[in-house]
Amino acid sequence: MALAVVIFLLVVGSIIFHFASPWWFTDIATDWGSIDFTINITFWVTGFVFVACNVFLAYCIWKFRQRDGHKAVYEPENAGLEAKLSIFTTVGVVAMLAPGLFVWASFVTPPENALEYEVLGQQWQWQFRYPGADGILGTADTGFVSETNPFGINPEDPNGMDDVVVNDPNMHLAVNQPVKALLRSNDVLHNYTVPQFRVKMDLVPGLVSYLWFDPTQEGTYDIMCEELCGIGHFVMRGSVTVEPQADYDAWIAAQPTFADTQALAAPNVAAGQAQYAACAACHGQNGEGNPMLNAPKIAGQQAWYIERQLNHFKQGARGGEGDTNGAQMTAFANMLTTDEAVRNIAAYIATFPDTPAQTTIAGDIANGYDIYDRNCAACHLDNGAGIWYTDAPKLAGMSDWYFVTQISNFRAGIRGNHPADAYGEQMVQMATAMGDLEEINDVAAYINTLR
């Protein structure tokens, strides 16, 4: 008896939950309304069956519960009824499937006027490439991938030279311009998903997959990876901004082409040396750092990372509220007015002898190893050398006290949350996963053994 009532209440409760739920599809930002339409049909058909079957179930439990003098009816089968139910079910299935197949037919055939762009996935970041003036993307292969050619664009292919490369997880699109995304991966499976766009597709190393859509709503939307791609899967994020054509044109004009990135002049080390004079007071003549002045060791750090951090200080992505030591850097970074100056100084720093910094932190090395090996090594590598590929700076032999303050800053939300710090959120999430200061010290103590 109670069971019949509960089944009935669960049906009513499910319906109430459905209509009252604040958790529902995001507002659609493409013209894939036909997908939402198919979902609605499916909701009505399945909703009807859900209610009908379960109310019938509750009714049977109540009506035919055991009572004295009551006996079950003997009826092995009823071919007519079973045939009717088969037909009824088939009609319902067709009502859901037919529109679904029609919509799918349009999904597999991108329109003629769809502009192509490329999405490149790798652990754990997004990058984008647009075909440039010739409208053709140059061929690419993982064999060509290097720090200066992260897309692996074939340098022999003339079609690739004018490709616009966006080595940053934030992309732009023009509103109401249908686009076809060509999806490529450098390493493992990923999945290019923007919930508001409704469509998604895996990126598969070794082949090019695709999807298409027509963005109809301006705005900035999250790009999520939705195929498990390793330990950093949950922090593989990006964004897509849909904007008026003019804004889009201006944005894309400001992005470098592949030829630009290849034609970059070699940095001027002498000019960097001259600029470094201002840095030496704190960071030392040879970049050895000075804990007294809260200046970390910079000798031996990877040049791309030095450049990126200087730019972050300039952009205000570091040295903001709560980061008093970082704030001191802002003024110095602003002295480097051009990208070229930043590159020059990073090149000069790269000439310093790399002597491991003095250790100042003690901790449980075994525990530190356990945490590092399980969670940090995937990006910063087993030997703590770091690598551009995963946007991971060098940790081994660097200032351990600085490691502890930066991890603490990530945890406190002082560092990594600025929109210009594209990969900062990754460290915010990983640092937040660490237990407490003691654990951070343990990891620092372990990193001190990697030198």
Next chain:
Amino acid sequence: MAYVPLADQDQDMEMHHPHSWVEKYVWSQDHKVIAIQYGGLAVLTGIVGLVLSLLFRMQLGFPESVNFVDPNFYYQAVTMHGMIMVVYFLTALFLGGFGNYMVPLMLGARDMVFPFLNMMSVWTFLISVIILMASFFVGGGPTGAGWTLYPPQTAMAGTPGHDAGIILMLVSLIVFVVAFTMGGLNYVVTILQYRCRGMTLMRMPLTIWGIFVATVLGLFAFPALLVACIMMLFDALLGTSFFMPAVLEAGTPLDFEGGSPILFQHLFWFFGHPEVYIVALPAFGLVSDVLSVHARKNIFGYRMMVWAIIAIGGLSFIVWAHHMYVSGMNPYFGFFFATTTLIIAVPTALKVYNWLLTLWEGDIRLNAPMYFAIGFIFTFIHGGLTGLFLGNVVIDLPLSDTYFVVAHFHLVMGVSPILVLYAALYHWYPKISGRMYNETLAKVHFWLTFLGAYAIYLPMHYLGFLGVPRRYYALGNTDFIPLSAQDLNSSITIAALIVGASQILFFINIIGSLKWGKKADSNPWGAASLEWQTPDTPPVHGNWGENLPTVYRWAYDYSVPGAAEDFIPQNMPESDVTTAQYAKSSQGNDE
């Protein structure tokens, strides 16, 4: 049917009765002891899987205050939970456990056709479990590649357990397939060859039909998993490139070229989809029998139910790529696989209708097994209907890889089969143990499990509608996920902890009742199928005493007009039906 029952040679058969405790309970060749060994080991493994799920649910529900789950362990726990539950718990428990116990008893046989092979099967299964569990103790820990083990990431740095853990997982699966094949061949041959006189195929209980078709599916499907595992082992250990294309590991090219990650997915799901029905079909069969007995009514549309099981089994081999709509395979496959997938809804829906119509005009006894069986109908309807969303290829675009998928498959192949397991375990407990379980405790267990499970999975669908991706250690900062999603995650975790803890009631009940339970009649529910007609309860080695039973009718003669009792055992001769005062305590062979 030109069928000569092996049973006619019964007098010449030699029963190898055990001579010592070890032979009786350890190196036993008795299908009932093997069933309990198989089932017990599956349950122990399942407990590990359950605890893992509670650990990562705590991380998801309370990320601020839970410190013992780091990203690495999260992915390991999610992976091991999935693989354990699907393969080592559900498959092993339904086929190794129930298959072994029910097949000979329900068919009127003395044992399996190959008792020694049967014993080998359970010990091989133990080896596979040991190898699997060993991966928790090796350097790097168990694999965290997701239970689907998709290459190339499985064996690449950046994935937890990418060195020793994945190797042990693959080896364990290979050994499991060996164990399954030994058991599976046994079930199929036993069902085809060892039925007692009169037990035609269309008189077999639906439990047997479910186990039979599931086993046939397994014998066709597991080889695909086997070759996938072997080829992946070659890739990982010998440097072949079956599944590995040219890829970069932390920026460095690995020595692979030309392999296809999607080929692995095809092989995996060629196994993986039938696997769903390897779990579901025995559940369909068991629940049909429980419903029929406790409704005191024949299963409605028996022939339709049999053909539906066969049709579902057949169709299950041509729907596999619906798991791969967004995998990057040729998208034109979507037309074919969406169509076959939605066609499978028709026989599945008919089964649901027939369960409902079995209750219609019945005389329903609301015992604990019936509670669980009815709970199954409810969750299976829900889980089946959400499958129509995911099977319809365009709807899969927004929902694939979100929590909607997680909610769907947990309801349809987690909660539903587990409710059937409990229905079946309570239902057959008196026969297996000779004792009655505690009815009140069993019902409390039902309410907590059933309502708790629905409180977990109904809201989880809505996280999926919102677009929250699965397999995320933390939600992080996004514009589209509101903070309230975290509250929902917390409530789901609380429900999960309650459901997890309430399973202790089940163990208290079945272990406690062994000692304190009321002695059970040999046929307490008044069931008509053969396993309830054994001369001894619990049945002894050889099952049937001097003579094998003879079957005169199907297993569902309940409330037959004119019969003396409201059930007619399968082995009661026609002449006794109207006259026999069928005292429940004096059953046995009626020959």
